[in-house]
Amino acid sequence: xxxxxxxxxxHGRLPKSTRRILAALALALAANAxxxxxxxxxxxxxTIPSRILPxxxxxxxxxxxxxxxxxxxxxxxxxxxxxxxxxxxxxxPPDSSRRFAAFCDKFGVAxxxxxxxxxxxxxxxxxxxRAANRNRLLLGLHHGGWVGAAGEGGLTExxxxxxxxxxxxxxVDYRLLPDHPFPAAMDDAMAxxxxxxxxxxxxxxxxFGSSVGGAMVLSLVQRARREGLPLxxxxxxxxxxxxxxxxxxxxxxxxxxxxxxSYSGFWEAVARLYANGRDLKDPLIxxxxxxxxxxxxxxxxxxxxxxxxxxxVRVHQRLLQAGVPAQLEVGEGQSHMxxxxxxxxxxxxxxxxxxxxxxxxxxxxxx
Amino acid sequence: xxxxxxxxxxHGRLPKSTRRILAALALALAANAxxxxxxxxxxxxxTIPSRILPxxxxxxxxxxxxxxxxxxxxxxxxxxxxxxxxxxxxxxPPDSSRRFAAFCDKFGVAxxxxxxxxxxxxxxxxxxxRAANRNRLLLGLHHGGWVGAAGEGGLTExxxxxxxxxxxxxxVDYRLLPDHPFPAAMDDAMAxxxxxxxxxxxxxxxxFGSSVGGAMVLSLVQRARREGLPLxxxxxxxxxxxxxxxxxxxxxxxxxxxxxxSYSGFWEAVARLYANGRDLKDPLIxxxxxxxxxxxxxxxxxxxxxxxxxxxVRVHQRLLQAGVPAQLEVGEGQSHMxxxxxxxxxxxxxxxxxxxxxxxxxxxxxx
Numbered sequence: 001x002x003x004x005x006x007x008x009x010x011h012g013r014l015p016k017s018t019r020r021i022l023a024a025l026a027l028a029l030a031a032n033a034x035x036x037x038x039x040x041x042x043x044x045x046x047t048i049p050s051r052i053l054p055x056x057x058x059x060x061x062x063x064x065x066x067x068x069x070x071x072x073x074x075x076x077x078x079x080x081x082x083x084x085x086x087x088x089x090x091x092x093p094p095d096s097s098r099r100f101a102a103f104c105d106k107f108g109v110a111x112x113x114x115x116x117x118x119x120x121x122x123x124x125x126x127x128x129x130r131a132a133n134r135n136r137l138l139l140g141l142h143h144g145g146w147v148g149a150a151g152e153g154g155l156t157e158x159x160x161x162x163x164x165x166x167x168x169x170x171x172v173d174y175r176l177l178p179d180h181p182f183p184a185a186m187d188d189a190m191a192x193x194x195x196x197x198x199x200x201x202x203x204x205x206x207x208f209g210s211s212v213g214g215a216m217v218l219s220l221v222q223r224a225r226r227e228g229l230p231l232x233x234x235x236x237x238x239x240x241x242x243x244x245x246x247x248x249x250x251x252x253x254x255x256x257x258x259x260x261x262s263y264s265g266f267w268e269a270v271a272r273l274y275a276n277g278r279d280l281k282d283p284l285i286x287x288x289x290x291x292x293x294x295x296x297x298x299x300x301x302x303x304x305x306x307x308x309x310x311x312x313v314r315v316h317q318r319l320l321q322a323g324v325p326a327q328l329e330v331g332e333g334q335s336h337m338x339x340x341x342x343x344x345x346x347x348x349x350x351x352x353x354x355x356x357x358x359x360x361x362x363x364x365x366x367x
Numbered sequence: 368x369x370x371x372x373x374x375x376x377x378h379g380r381l382p383k384s385t386r387r388i389l390a391a392l393a394l395a396l397a398a399n400a401x402x403x404x405x406x407x408x409x410x411x412x413x414t415i416p417s418r419i420l421p422x423x424x425x426x427x428x429x430x431x432x433x434x435x436x437x438x439x440x441x442x443x444x445x446x447x448x449x450x451x452x453x454x455x456x457x458x459x460p461p462d463s464s465r466r467f468a469a470f471c472d473k474f475g476v477a478x479x480x481x482x483x484x485x486x487x488x489x490x491x492x493x494x495x496x497r498a499a500n501r502n503r504l505l506l507g508l509h510h511g512g513w514v515g516a517a518g519e520g521g522l523t524e525x526x527x528x529x530x531x532x533x534x535x536x537x538x539v540d541y542r543l544l545p546d547h548p549f550p551a552a553m554d555d556a557m558a559x560x561x562x563x564x565x566x567x568x569x570x571x572x573x574x575f576g577s578s579v580g581g582a583m584v585l586s587l588v589q590r591a592r593r594e595g596l597p598l599x600x601x602x603x604x605x606x607x608x609x610x611x612x613x614x615x616x617x618x619x620x621x622x623x624x625x626x627x628x629s630y631s632g633f634w635e636a637v638a639r640l641y642a643n644g645r646d647l648k649d650p651l652i653x654x655x656x657x658x659x660x661x662x663x664x665x666x667x668x669x670x671x672x673x674x675x676x677x678x679x680v681r682v683h684q685r686l687l688q689a690g691v692p693a694q695l696e697v698g699e700g701q702s703h704m705x706x707x708x709x710x711x712x713x714x715x716x717x718x719x720x721x722x723x724x725x726x727x728x729x730x731x732x733x734x
């Protein structure tokens with residue numbers, strides 16, 4: 001459809017042309033600061049009106065179904081340590097063992113518990129380890145917000161990565177809240193790190209994790225560097241909770257847009273519980289404020305709707321500033337960690353993302 | 368602050384524990400499809416309530432000021448070809464020549480008009496061409512939505528890139544709407560491309576552009592490949608209008624969030640005017656639907672608030688699927704093309720972004 005009439009105005013006049021042309025300036029000459037677009041005022045917040053957010057048709061049918069799920073009801077905040085314990089230590093759903101076995105079978109992996117450096121871990125071994133990965137090892141730090149995903153429940157990404165990349169994974173079953181705030185989980189991760197660097201050459205090891213796990217892998221590298229320990233050969237950090245304070249654009253732009261995650265209320269309480277009195281911007285618990293010099297090549301993942309979009313792109317920016325080879329991938333339409341749920345739900349975007357991780361690890365790890 | 372009381376409930380009961388624990392499942396076991404999180408229903412749109420969007424404090428003071436500008440009033444849509452012509456051909460603001468000279472001086476470049484392949488162009492030459500860039504050339508396709516930024520008004524990004532990278536730029540002053548819909552602008556770009564590949568080795572040439580220019584550089588590579596012409600050695604595509612139809616998540620998630628750009632109304636009319644009767648998803652005018660095989664290394668730029676966030680990440684996805692080395696950078700808090708306005712307004716994020724482009728070109732172009 002061509003909206004232009006070639007006839008022109010029959011009176012030969014240009015009604016309201018002055019007003020229109022003035023408005024056009026801002027549009028047509030956007031980014032032309034030199035050409036007369038003046039600042040209107042000091043920076044100020046803006047009111048965004050209510051609107052309908054459709055499910056994008058630019059993703060697979062399976063991912064559309066995931067994106068179109070209704071929001072979960074707000075999580076009630078436990079009021080006592082006992083209530084936190086009840087939440088964190090809730091028994092697994094019925095039939096969980098059978099489901100987990102089927103899940104491992106689907107991704108072609110075997111899982112065995114193993115204590116490493118005094119810390120409970122799981123070794124996830126693909127039935128078919130790729131030849132190029134024989135001398136490689138992946139260390140996984142799971143998601144779950146320090147209040148969930150204990151035991152086998154924390155192995156989802158480990159199973160997916162082991163299966164889809166054909167690499168052996170060690171996943172750390174680190175201590176959780178409320179009884180083990182910072183630095184317990186990181187102490188566990190470091191104790192395991194000190195042992196795995198004896199099991200393979202550090203440059204043959206990649207560390208990975210999502211959400212709190214994605215932040216913990218960043219903290220692991222920062223702490224290893226401070227303590228003079230070897231560094232891994234590559235890092236994958238998915239949608240990291242890199243800033244425990246509500247700081248960053250997408251905490252606001254994607255609030256209510258992210259289908260799975262909102263900060264105020266439950267997760268803010270978790271952040272304070274984990275921080276255990278520390279400032280939420282302490283670089284030891286919010287690694288975006290830490291030192292990124294000397295990082296190994298790092299792959300970052302987020303989504304257009306991710307509440308942690310800014311947590312991810314801010315880390316990317318810090319890595320680029322430090323001259324680190326860093327790759328960022330943003331999933332169309334995806335909320336927090338949708339790439340992993342996509343992989344478990346057979347949405348093709350999931351396997352595709354992990355194939356990029358596999359390619360990245362393959363390009364950067366030693367043999 | 369530690370929100371947990373270590374005392375527990377004084378009655379030893381866990382009130383509402385069943386309800387709480389059930390709600391906790393979705394949170395703590397997110398992405399654990401294998402562990403009992405069932406689909407709630409078919410995918411459906413969601414209502415996002417009205418909210419206040421603060422200016423992020425995670426960017427420089429200068430960028431905060433840009434982000435905090437109020438929205439421009441809606442652009443009135445011209446009703447006749449004459450009205451479109453009046454809008455497109457409006458005279459430059461008073462004092463424009465002096466301002467442009469000062470702008471060129473600031474970035475240390477000289478500008479000269481030159482007809483290349485029968486098409487009006489500008490040659491933008493840095494006073495200090497970097498030694499490594501002596502045999503390199505950049506071809507720029509400017510922004511302006513095919514309805515603005517003609518002549519010197521289209522040289523903003525060319526001047527910035529020439530100055531900040533120390534490389535000679537040729538910028539194409541391609542034909543505009545309403546009198547020259549598709550394929551006129553692309554025909555102009557291709558006519559120039561056929562000549563510049565005689566002025567430098569194609570592998571020493573990068574093409575760059577933002578917004579419609581960012582889409583046109585993608586179309587240029589696709590068309591060069593179809594026509595058996597040499598390809599450039601690298602591409603920079605900033606916030607490309609890669610899909611002229613309103614397709615993609617951020618057309619909705621960032622509507623009203625992007626401080627500069629909205630689709631419905633004026634820009635939809637521009638899209639139809641440019642398409643001149645073609646389907647807006649025709650790969651010739653919406654290059655995200657085109658073929659990305661064989662692309663040279665490509666750098667993509669967008670922002671967390673960019674209306675074209677999805678237009679950019681969808682191109683990234685297509686490039687990754689085609690196995691092309693592709694880098695994506697997402698500016699914290701930034702709307703459409705804020706990186707360029709940042710560069711002209713002395714917000715440090717601007718120069719930083721273009722330093723990454725310089726590094727990328729340097730890594731991938733021949734010498």
